[in-house]
Amino acid sequence: MAIGNEVLRDMYTKMLTIRHFEERMLEQMMEGALPGGVHTYIGEEAVGVGVCANLRIEDRITSTHRGHGHIIAKGGDVKRMMAELFGKKTGYCKGKGGSMHIADFSLGILGANGIVGGGLPTAAGSALASQLRGDDQVTVCFFGDGAANQGTFHEAVNLAALWRLPVIYVCENNLYAVTTPAEKSISIKDVADRGASYGIPGIAVDGQDIMAVYEATAEAVKRARAGDGPSLIECKTYRFMGHMGGKEVFEGSYRTSEEVEEWKKRDPIVLFEADLLKMGVLTKADVDGIDKQINAELDDAVTFAKESPLPDPEDALEDLYA
Amino acid sequence: MAIGNEVLRDMYTKMLTIRHFEERMLEQMMEGALPGGVHTYIGEEAVGVGVCANLRIEDRITSTHRGHGHIIAKGGDVKRMMAELFGKKTGYCKGKGGSMHIADFSLGILGANGIVGGGLPTAAGSALASQLRGDDQVTVCFFGDGAANQGTFHEAVNLAALWRLPVIYVCENNLYAVTTPAEKSISIKDVADRGASYGIPGIAVDGQDIMAVYEATAEAVKRARAGDGPSLIECKTYRFMGHMGGKEVFEGSYRTSEEVEEWKKRDPIVLFEADLLKMGVLTKADVDGIDKQINAELDDAVTFAKESPLPDPEDALEDLYA
Amino acid sequence: MREIRFNRAIMEAMQEEMRRDETVFIMGEDVEAGIMGKTFGMIDEFGPERIRDTPLAEVGFVGAAVGAAAAGARPIVELMFWMLSYVAMDQIANQAAKMRYMFGGQAKLPLVIRGSAATGAAAQHSDSVHSIFMHIPGLKIVAPSTPYDAKGLLKTAIRDDNPVLYFEASNLSALRGPVPEEEYTLPFGVADIKREGTDVTVVAISRMVHNALAAAEALAEDGISVEVVDPRTLVPMDAEAIRSSVKKTGRLVVADEAQPTCGATAEIMALVVEDEDTFDCLDAPIQRVARKPVPVPFSPPMERFMTPHTEDIKAAIRKVMG
Amino acid sequence: MREIRFNRAIMEAMQEEMRRDETVFIMGEDVEAGIMGKTFGMIDEFGPERIRDTPLAEVGFVGAAVGAAAAGARPIVELMFWMLSYVAMDQIANQAAKMRYMFGGQAKLPLVIRGSAATGAAAQHSDSVHSIFMHIPGLKIVAPSTPYDAKGLLKTAIRDDNPVLYFEASNLSALRGPVPEEEYTLPFGVADIKREGTDVTVVAISRMVHNALAAAEALAEDGISVEVVDPRTLVPMDAEAIRSSVKKTGRLVVADEAQPTCGATAEIMALVVEDEDTFDCLDAPIQRVARKPVPVPFSPPMERFMTPHTEDIKAAIRKVMG
Numbered sequence A, B: 001m002a003i004g005n006e007v008l009r010d011m012y013t014k015m016l017t018i019r020h021f022e023e024r025m026l027e028q029m030m031e032g033a034l035p036g037g038v039h040t041y042i043g044e045e046a047v048g049v050g051v052c053a054n055l056r057i058e059d060r061i062t063s064t065h066r067g068h069g070h071i072i073a074k075g076g077d078v079k080r081m082m083a084e085l086f087g088k089k090t091g092y093c094k095g096k097g098g099s100m101h102i103a104d105f106s107l108g109i110l111g112a113n114g115i116v117g118g119g120l121p122t123a124a125g126s127a128l129a130s131q132l133r134g135d136d137q138v139t140v141c142f143f144g145d146g147a148a149n150q151g152t153f154h155e156a157v158n159l160a161a162l163w164r165l166p167v168i169y170v171c172e173n174n175l176y177a178v179t180t181p182a183e184k185s186i187s188i189k190d191v192a193d194r195g196a197s198y199g200i201p202g203i204a205v206d207g208q209d210i211m212a213v214y215e216a217t218a219e220a221v222k223r224a225r226a227g228d229g230p231s232l233i234e235c236k237t238y239r240f241m242g243h244m245g246g247k248e249v250f251e252g253s254y255r256t257s258e259e260v261e262e263w264k265k266r267d268p269i270v271l272f273e274a275d276l277l278k279m280g281v282l283t284k285a286d287v288d289g290i291d292k293q294i295n296a297e298l299d300d301a302v303t304f305a306k307e308s309p310l311p312d313p314e315d316a317l318e319d320l321y322a
Numbered sequence C, D: 001m002r003e004i005r006f007n008r009a010i011m012e013a014m015q016e017e018m019r020r021d022e023t024v025f026i027m028g029e030d031v032e033a034g035i036m037g038k039t040f041g042m043i044d045e046f047g048p049e050r051i052r053d054t055p056l057a058e059v060g061f062v063g064a065a066v067g068a069a070a071a072g073a074r075p076i077v078e079l080m081f082w083m084l085s086y087v088a089m090d091q092i093a094n095q096a097a098k099m100r101y102m103f104g105g106q107a108k109l110p111l112v113i114r115g116s117a118a119t120g121a122a123a124q125h126s127d128s129v130h131s132i133f134m135h136i137p138g139l140k141i142v143a144p145s146t147p148y149d150a151k152g153l154l155k156t157a158i159r160d161d162n163p164v165l166y167f168e169a170s171n172l173s174a175l176r177g178p179v180p181e182e183e184y185t186l187p188f189g190v191a192d193i194k195r196e197g198t199d200v201t202v203v204a205i206s207r208m209v210h211n212a213l214a215a216a217e218a219l220a221e222d223g224i225s226v227e228v229v230d231p232r233t234l235v236p237m238d239a240e241a242i243r244s245s246v247k248k249t250g251r252l253v254v255a256d257e258a259q260p261t262c263g264a265t266a267e268i269m270a271l272v273v274e275d276e277d278t279f280d281c282l283d284a285p286i287q288r289v290a291r292k293p294v295p296v297p298f299s300p301p302m303e304r305f306m307t308p309h310t311e312d313i314k315a316a317i318r319k320v321m322g
């Protein structure tokens, strides 16, 4: 793969930013600073970053309830993200959206979605807008293993295939939808195999291996930009935390702690870092420097979020209509 | 195949009953006797009859907007059907349903459906009721090529596969949804291949060949009764008339008259009749006798429908709640 | 002035706006053949990219329209009938309606969804659903009664940067009325006094405007002077115009073809009785004229019985006249 | 009498009815783990057949429940939150609600769908949708305010042979209240006077009953005697009880946590002002207390501002007291 070292470093930085962002957020949650629930991306960083490293600013994504990782991967501003989680006026949505509805249209982030599977048709539509305009922008749709069983999956992917839309469907199969294991909700092993129902490529990759994710996406993006239509990529991954917040009450009841520990051994950041060190792309000192820099940024983000004003109550009445 | 001659004769009779029922109905429509639109089953008789010949009275079906054939195939009473089309009080639904909502719960006919794809989940549910009770009844769900692209298809078939429900999904692929050709709405050639997305058998058969339909269904029913779960059967067929009523205004614009003529050469009744004559199951005299008998029955049905009273206006207020 | 039919007015509005702005396009089932009459022949001028047949997948293509709008296109979705909004409900009620707000004003969603309701087609095709959508903040809702209003309001809808739902009443499609050759648009939120009067106000929605005018005409002979107010858009609702009229007449009848319970009629009654000045002018109980509270039955005597007609409005007027 | 929590009352109702009738079962997402708290632990007694986890596919499993009910089972569907009804809307509004009627009274649909609304979860999780379903004939609708009512009404719902939608208000789940050990059921269509008074009637729905009682208590000190009427079921609605109370007090405030436009509040206002006797007793304009007409924003100051509270009811009462 001919990826420049700078890109690799940027990918690493983004992964670590996501990880630390989520950790900071959980700290703040424990301190009671967050007015709403959060779904963390910890453990799944290779997916969002591996995918988005292939995208340009004008390319678009639709995200999910577990969206922080996608947003950072697509270039989102951690300050405005954190402020949004705090419900502050300076947040991405002026405090109207919270964790589940962060968007940045200027970066092609068409928004996180509280409805599982809700972004599948809108992603097709975003790609349709590109096709109609004749630009070569692509749209990526992230969705979970649970979402793979929503009717929207079927309708949207079929539509995208028929119209050869420049969209890439990325299934983040983290093996569970809340407490429901994928085998209780997906009637076959690989969501990727469902691509065959629409005559489009479907590929399953190791979602802990960022280069595998990157390469599969590169191929799909090439197809999409060339007008050859959609692809389906399934990334096998794992969420290290509970469904919501940090550790959840149901932890242990639906998955064993052995299973969790087993997966944590394949921490995507640890794996990528080792590779980069081995390849000489990063030195240990670089790693420390990046970590420090991220932490400083996140210190700023938390401070910014804390110090930002809450919205005025009456602000609730704004932003309904254009 | 070890099908008794009586069954074969009954299948033939049912096919011809459907054909003549629809013809009578169209006559009545031309005379202005029908207060609503109708979707005819002419040309597709082998599907409904070939499938339902495998079913017992207690087995259930969910039908579609193009449902008359299913209902006759499952043993429905042509008098009460015709009366319903006339909007009469003696009709199956006391005039409340019309063509698109005929049901006979005593025969396991859970109703036609005005919403394309609406019956896919309810069929799964009917099968679930059997599974919970521990009986060995099966449910058949008829749906069209258009419906194969509804989200309900995906959600219902996935559910049925996961729970190994005794349900058989029968796609009547008549190549068009109104004016939309299947290749503009289904992103692959065979709906049957979508079975693979759910790990269930998917088979495409010649829907003009009633024995092919019968045999595929027999296999699927066996699986279902044995607790081995759902099957998907795609019957390639053709509607000889317009989408609604007899000849439609759009006829010719979305399909050529050559194509229609080509398909009419494979009239399922003509084909089956020839086979039965060749096999000696029927004689020419039998054929004439059956035809006469059906016509007499349908004379009665039309007379019954005509002479039956209309509902009282206030009847509209009844039957809402049990 | 020339007279054209309601359907023609709708088509003209779309044609003019599509010529004016090349990002406007139409999508829906069988729009190319134009089976609902409103896009018939438009394919010749605009081609299949902009008169876009969809697969039979309402949540898919409505969602795609939402996404296309978010990404800069201006889709007009044709639903064959408005009951199909149930199938696509999440994309309308929880995606399109909420996106701009929950993203803190970032999204612009220039999207029109239009369609009609059926008659003579029984329960599942006949719901008049505008009241349901009035309950959901973030949508604009148009319910025109004449070809003139239909055209002017649809042009405004297409230029609006918000999701607009446009309701074409059953039975109006062939109605003729004066429509100027010159371009015009009509503003949202401005009711039209379709007839001036002094004794009683009838606020009538869409098709019921004509019944209200007929009732007014008939009762004029008895010396009752009826004012007919047509809100034209239900969101925004011109409460001021309605209240002014009631302050003048002291009496109110509200008529809508939809269900009464939690319907637009109830809302208009509430707007009047919660306003102190208007309440003080009210000389009689308010009467609503709407469907009887059952689904639409098939048979004409029952359908007629449960549907509101001119006689019902007359009776209601007589009642409030005491 | 012992006191139990609202959630516990719901669970007890389901447990008792499942013991009483083995055809009753529960299905929904993560009901086995019981993440919504209402089925927690029930798996131990009833097993996975009757506490049935579904794939993440609302139109599929709600539709399956409809079909299971039509085929003789008695499903209780748990929706995590009621906004998921948008995803399953067709199966609720156009299948379950209409089947019995359109089949001329043939179907029995003993089906309960229950769920809650979220708070602190922003726009997409927070719609209170009962008013939407009130608009659709064929459904029964329950909105309990106390553990006692919750249990008695849910037992009635489960025994009812019609589709019943059961709304558990946000914030009530932990509310304690007296519930007898002995078995009891409560009838539908019978409002409960939660507090007697003579000066003003407050009709309050679900959670707002508690706010109304608090307002009544506070205003009693100012010598205002408030009667609080809790309809308990919205369909059937006890219009008589509401009208009687208004005839006594001459003043009405209506309070509901949902949106005002075309909401249950508007309906109750309409029921009062269209009735001549009640209208004649009305001494003041009717006030409604409901959400402000925007989606629910995330940040607490804005959410609080747009949500109705005790102060809003007090202000409304003062207003109608003049």
Ligand SMILES: Cc1ncc(C[n+]2csc(CCOP(=O)(O)OP(=O)(O)O)c2C)c(N)n1
Pocket: A039, A065, A066, A114, A115, A116, A117, A143, A144, A145, A146, A147, A148, A172, A174, A176, A177, A178, A243, D029, D056, D058, D080, D084, D087
């Ligand atoms: C349509 C819909 N159904 C249910 C929910 C409640 N819910 C929120 S997240 C979630 C699980 C999603 O699972 P998956 O798609 O695998 O994503 P993950 O959380 O594992 O990233 C559920 C059931 C919802 N928000 N939307």
Ligand SMILES: Cc1ncc(C[n+]2csc(CCOP(=O)(O)OP(=O)(O)O)c2C)c(N)n1
Pocket: B039, B065, B066, B114, B115, B116, B117, B143, B144, B145, B146, B147, B148, B172, B174, B176, B177, B178, B243, C029, C056, C058, C080, C084, C087
């Ligand atoms: C969900 C839905 N979408 C659209 C329609 C309008 N409509 C009625 S029949 C039909 C075509 C159905 O095609 P198919 O499933 O192939 O059945 P066929 O009519 O060919 O038997 C359409 C679009 C509908 N009734 N329901």
Ligand SMILES: [Mg+2]
Pocket: A144, A145, A146, A172, A173, A174, A175, A176, A177, A178
């Ligand atoms: Mg998952």
Ligand SMILES: [Mg+2]
Pocket: B144, B145, B146, B172, B173, B174, B175, B176, B177, B178
């Ligand atoms: Mg077809």
